[in-house]
Amino acid sequence: MITTLIGASEGIPHPTLWYPTILGVLVVVAAIGLFCGSIYLLLATNLGARLGFLVAAAALSGFMVMLSAMWLTTASPLNTLKGRVPAWKVIAQVDSLDKSNIPTVREIAKKGKVVDPAEAANVKAAVDTELVIPQQQGDLPKPPTPKFAKYQLSTEYVVSDTREIGGSNPKFWKLQFTHKPRYATVQVCPALNVKLAQGAAPPTPTCDPTQPVTYLVLERDLGSLRVPPFVVLVCSAILFALSLLGLHWRERDEQEAAAAAERAKSGTPAPASSGREPVNV
Numbered sequence: 001m002i003t004t005l006i007g008a009s010e011g012i013p014h015p016t017l018w019y020p021t022i023l024g025v026l027v028v029v030a031a032i033g034l035f036c037g038s039i040y041l042l043l044a045t046n047l048g049a050r051l052g053f054l055v056a057a058a059a060l061s062g063f064m065v066m067l068s069a070m071w072l073t074t075a076s077p078l079n080t081l082k083g084r085v086p087a088w089k090v091i092a093q094v095d096s097l098d099k100s101n102i103p104t105v106r107e108i109a110k111k112g113k114v115v116d117p118a119e120a121a122n123v124k125a126a127v128d129t130e131l132v133i134p135q136q137q138g139d140l141p142k143p144p145t146p147k148f149a150k151y152q153l154s155t156e157y158v159v160s161d162t163r164e165i166g167g168s169n170p171k172f173w174k175l176q177f178t179h180k181p182r183y184a185t186v187q188v189c190p191a192l193n194v195k196l197a198q199g200a201a202p203p204t205p206t207c208d209p210t211q212p213v214t215y216l217v218l219e220r221d222l223g224s225l226r227v228p229p230f231v232v233l234v235c236s237a238i239l240f241a242l243s244l245l246g247l248h249w250r251e252r253d254e255q256e257a258a259a260a261a262e263r264a265k266s267g268t269p270a271p272a273s274s275g276r277e278p279v280n281v
Helices: 002-010 017-047 049-073 117-131 227-266
Strands: 087-094 157-166 182-190 214-221
Touching: 017 049, 049 227, 087 117, 117 157, 117 182, 117 214
Parallel strands: none
Antiparallel strands: 087 214, 157 182, 182 214
């Protein structure tokens, strides 16, 4: 009893273990058992266990082929199966762009271009995620601290001079299947602390001239948004083809059995063997 009270006072070690982990697994298992199992039960009582299984497997895999094809070709508003979305990722921090290990980044001042405001906002969001130390939310476990995090708030520093270089738009009909890396750089400096009068609007953040300026190098992660539905499409298509092949073999075996019974009844000699043994499906 005392041990239980002590454990309860310290909190649950894994607050997300029951929801959504265990509860999610139970929901999936129950859904498959209820929906797929009920359909198979109806088919098995009318067609037999083996033929009912083949029909149910062919129907389910065929439905998954159509569903995964829709996931792959349309932007569904539902929470469908998908991979990582494209995003900027911070890969390095340097004191000067000339000291970068990436040759393309060293030329960004001459050959790069200033990004538009919308893309600059996306870069700023990636920088904030990397520089701000995450805070613990309620009873949830504290997220890991990023490699370059050293600020408590995003207002403690100023991000400016956002530039990008690289990238490509490959055309598969020209046998181009890979993208060239796309990089972006930003200048980061600590913000100047300004004392505000009561009721005054905060000024535009400016760099503290007494603090050093650093640069962050970001690379565009193209993500894997359509990879999971493509994998599901290929696997479902293989299972669908195998199910149809099993149904075809069963039908051929039944035709051959009926023909053999008819020959035995009429006394007609059996033709030469085709070399394929009957398959009991």
